[in-house]
Amino acid sequence: MPRMPGTTTRMFAIVAAWILFTVAAPAASFVEDEPRPVLAASGGRHVFVSMDGGDVTAGFEIMHFDGESGPAAGRIVARVPRRPEAIAAFGDRCWVVLPPFDADNPQREVVSFKVERNPATNLWYASPVGRFEVLPVLPREPRLVGVAGDADGPVAVFLPSQRAARGIDRERDESPMPAEDAAVDDATEKVDDASSPADEEPEADLDGGATFLIGSTNRWKWSVESPPLEFLQVRDAVIGVGGTPEGVRPVMAWTDDRDGDAARLSTWEEGGWRSRSFMPAPATRPLAIVESEGGVLLASRTESGDVLLDYVRPGDGDDLSLLRLGSVAAGVAGPRATVVGVAMGPWIVDADEEGLRIAVVDPLGGSVGEVIRPIDETGEFSLIHFPLTGIAMISALMAALLLRPWIERAAPREPVPGLRPMPLARRIAALCIDMVPGAMVTIVAFDIDPAEFVESFRSGDPETAAPAVFAIVVTAVIAGIGEVFFDRSLGKAIVGGRVTSIDGTRGTAVQRGLRALLKMIVLLLPPLALLVVIDPLGRGMPELLSRTCVTTRERIDPSAAEADSGDQKAD
Numbered sequence: 001m002p003r004m005p006g007t008t009t010r011m012f013a014i015v016a017a018w019i020l021f022t023v024a025a026p027a028a029s030f031v032e033d034e035p036r037p038v039l040a041a042s043g044g045r046h047v048f049v050s051m052d053g054g055d056v057t058a059g060f061e062i063m064h065f066d067g068e069s070g071p072a073a074g075r076i077v078a079r080v081p082r083r084p085e086a087i088a089a090f091g092d093r094c095w096v097v098l099p100p101f102d103a104d105n106p107q108r109e110v111v112s113f114k115v116e117r118n119p120a121t122n123l124w125y126a127s128p129v130g131r132f133e134v135l136p137v138l139p140r141e142p143r144l145v146g147v148a149g150d151a152d153g154p155v156a157v158f159l160p161s162q163r164a165a166r167g168i169d170r171e172r173d174e175s176p177m178p179a180e181d182a183a184v185d186d187a188t189e190k191v192d193d194a195s196s197p198a199d200e201e202p203e204a205d206l207d208g209g210a211t212f213l214i215g216s217t218n219r220w221k222w223s224v225e226s227p228p229l230e231f232l233q234v235r236d237a238v239i240g241v242g243g244t245p246e247g248v249r250p251v252m253a254w255t256d257d258r259d260g261d262a263a264r265l266s267t268w269e270e271g272g273w274r275s276r277s278f279m280p281a282p283a284t285r286p287l288a289i290v291e292s293e294g295g296v297l298l299a300s301r302t303e304s305g306d307v308l309l310d311y312v313r314p315g316d317g318d319d320l321s322l323l324r325l326g327s328v329a330a331g332v333a334g335p336r337a338t339v340v341g342v343a344m345g346p347w348i349v350d351a352d353e354e355g356l357r358i359a360v361v362d363p364l365g366g367s368v369g370e371v372i373r374p375i376d377e378t379g380e381f382s383l384i385h386f387p388l389t390g391i392a393m394i395s396a397l398m399a400a401l402l403l404r405p406w407i408e409r410a411a412p413r414e415p416v417p418g419l420r421p422m423p424l425a426r427r428i429a430a431l432c433i434d435m436v437p438g439a440m441v442t443i444v445a446f447d448i449d450p451a452e453f454v455e456s457f458r459s460g461d462p463e464t465a466a467p468a469v470f471a472i473v474v475t476a477v478i479a480g481i482g483e484v485f486f487d488r489s490l491g492k493a494i495v496g497g498r499v500t501s502i503d504g505t506r507g508t509a510v511q512r513g514l515r516a517l518l519k520m521i522v523l524l525l526p527p528l529a530l531l532v533v534i535d536p537l538g539r540g541m542p543e544l545l546s547r548t549c550v551t552t553r554e555r556i557d558p559s560a561a562e563a564d565s566g567d568q569k570a571d
Contacts, residue, residue: 035335040349042340043089050084067342071358076378077126090149100140107137118466129455146239148250153214155250160209160232228266228273240289242296253286278320290341293363299339305330326366415502421538422497422552430491438475442467472523480516484509500551511546518542
């Protein structure tokens with residue numbers, strides 16, 4: 001019987017498919033055939049969630065939650081250029097692993113930041129302001145299980161290669177290298193030697209899987225350690241943190257293909273993994289490992305979509321046992337749900353097309369609270385949120401109202417002819433000089449570097465503007481003292497200016513004091529300074545309300561000024 005056309009092709013396709021299935025079988029659990037879980041991590045009090053689905057051009061956002069305040073509201077504290085591959089936290093610090101950018105940058109980038117509370121606004125913000133701390137890169141291959149936070153730094157675990165899982169030894173090609181290839185290789189080595197530590201990929205044989213960590217003694221290079229024993233046949237694995245006798249440590253739950261239904265819990269202790277066996281619930285796979293009530297809480301996903309929460313307890317001998325805390329229905333824990341450990345109880349963090357969904361689990365009874373859709377408070381800001389700003393504005397306005405009768409009696413309503421204001425450029429120079437003492441005091445008081453101080457003015461973010469507000473208040477106070485007692489601040493004395501009444505005389509201390517208070521409002525609300533450009537005498541709101549002027553002459557004789565004006569009219 002003649003062979004039908006295409007039979008050979010079909011047979012070849014079947015064989016190729018069988019080979020592909022055989023190769024991929026050891027890592028079948030890691031195939032992306034399900035919705036990607038929400039990336040979230042907790043450092044105890046602080047919860048960090050990677051926000052997917054935003055404006056790609058603006059980057060992907062990291063939202064922060066204060067565990068003591070609950071999941072009702074969060075704030076965007078950082079943005080990264082690519083969707084994170086993994087996220088970890090310890091205390092107030094967060095680490096983010098970014099996937100390779102392209103073929104020219106094949107490594108995984110790792111960045112870090114911590115959160116600090118603004119004492120003026122009581123809001124949390126990322127530090128350092130406007131940038132990240134960059135850690136050394138991680139290799140592109142093999143596949144990353146995840147990253148866990150540790151007191152010394154992050155701990156990353158990589159899966160073994162499929163080649164090693166099947167027991168195939170890779171033989172390196174020892175043949176001579178062509179001359180042109182050798183030249184290229186030499187050039188590459190020179191480039192690598194000149195690169196920064198953060199650009200150097202760790203040298204290690206990763207076929208059998210590996211553990212990468214940064215210790216307290218070396219922050220510029222990853223240390224490569226062995227994975228847990230018998231990790232070659234890993235099927236499912238998750239990494240997180242859990243409570244141990246040594247404190248909160250990285251913990252990994254994983255299963256392999258050799259022990260049937262048994263699973264292992266590996267704890268990172270003293271530079272190595274200590275593994276113990278336990279029997280998980282039937283037909284489940286590990287979802288998350290979190291710290292809860294000083295111990296280890298294992299979250300597992302059932303085939304029906306429910307999430308089981310079990311405390312890991314010591315069992316017989318060296319084995320472990322599971323104590324059921326409760327279960328979360330699939331309707332609450334959707335296909336993208338994950339679990340993070342918070343002091344008030346584990347959080348079920350999920351996301352759908354409408355945004356985040358968070359439910360709190362009672363750490364003792366296992367009951368699941370109401371599903372909450374958190375509010376993004378990032379954009380909610382007003383200057384009145386700053387206590388110093390509010391106090392300054394209210395004080396200045398009240399002073400203007402209370403002192404108005406004395407000002408009306410002491411100063412004329414119209415400026416005298418011939419009054420010469422100080423040029424705008426010199427006034428700006430004087431302000432810059434006056435800002436120097438306030439900047440020095442602020443840098444010391446807030447314990448920040450000059451770059452962070454400048455960023456507090458430039459960024460405009462409420463959570464980072466406290467140093468700028470404090471510096472403005474200090475500057476206004478110091479300059480105001482000089483103007484009240486000496487008619488000039490340090491900056492005005494250097495550039496040759498002084499504060500006078502609009503009749504050219506020195507005026508009263510009340511006028512100069514009111515001007516100093518009103519000047520504080522203008523510095524806090526810069527658009528109000530536009531009046532200086534509009535007024536012919538360069539008077540802004542502080543000068544108009546206090547009936548003063550910033551002049552370049554020490555004293556103006558009103559009679560002489562009127563005479564000069566009369567002569568000009570006669571001419």
